Amino acid sequence: MSILLGEVLDDKYRIQRPVGEGGMGLVLEALHLRLDQRVAIKMLVGGALRTDEAVARFTFEARAAARIQSEHAVRVFDVSTLPNGIPYLVMEYLEGRDLEATLRRSGPMAVTQAVTYVLQACEALAEAHASGIVHRDLKPANLFLAERLDGSLRIKILDFGVSKLLSSGAAGEASYADDVALPHAAPLVGSPLYMAPEQMRDAKRADPRADIWSLGIILYELLAGAAPFAGETLTEVCASIVTDPPRPLAPGRTDVPAPLEAVVTRCLAKDPAERFQNVAELARALQPFAPEQAFITVPRTARVLSRGELGSASALATLPRDTRSASQGVLLALAGAGLLLLVASVVGLLVQREPVPASEAARATHSARAVSAAPR
Structure with missing residues (x-):
């Protein structure tokens, strides 16, 4: 052509x-x-x-x-x-480069930087999963580091070409529809280095927890500069993914906290039931290792996921109690802060003193120039 x-x-x-x-x-x-x-x-x-x-x-x-x-x-x-x-x-149209090119150019990332990028991916995936879409091909090449007009960077997930659409079964239970858009899809759908074991066995059975596995591989690679599973041939790599534990990050990254490595290891559990069950859980687990400005991503991810078309009425209600408490606690803290400001203003009037004006919250820039990467 x-x-x-x-x-x-x-x-x-x-x-x-x-x-x-x-x-x-x-x-x-x-x-x-x-x-x-x-x-x-x-x-x-x-x-x-x-x-x-x-x-x-x-x-x-x-x-x-x-x-x-x-x-x-x-x-x-x-x-x-x-x-x-x-x-x-x-x-x-996006300006920037994908994380694969970034890793080749600069090597492993600082902990806070890597965690921030994965948290941003979690936020996008929350909306995808809430809409019944499983990506199935998450990898550094499909996470684009786009430049905003002010020069700051943000992750953009690319290429939903092998994604699948989930459907709601009887009694509100989630069931996994065939790849209706891909009637002749090959058994191996996705990129093997980032593919969950169950997806290797049958791509049609991949659910949102397969995307969580891929995020675990990506986070490991951002921190270590290499994949957690290795082999000289594709067959050896696939066998390692299915049977072997991930290689430890240490001694290559002694600055990675043990609890963060535990988060990565849980993402890479062979049994999907042992992983984080949704991206809101994963985001909550990553929050202690993120910079403060990224904290808002955690409750936002939970709120987006809670509006999903599948399963229970609220995904937030299915999260562990500490996650729900943390997400709700953010809202309560904000409400409490507003109440304190109101009380302070009333007291100030009673004692005929000028109230101290509250500082205006910083607003994130949401406009950006654009680009897309070639199909992978």
């Missing part, structure tokens, strides 16, 4: 330059002519166009990503088809 620079798609997207290319697709920078805004256009190319599975997977990615509005997931604005039948989707 030949895409010409300057070509206009659907009378509104002018192609500017190629951004990247993978085995199945091409990503282009384009200009939205009506909005005068840069966007990223992803389309299938080559042999992928000749398989119904690839086209179905591509369409599913657009539908899945469009359901997630989190600032920590890549936004999809539009999906369409060229006159020649080639499907494409339009995403926000």
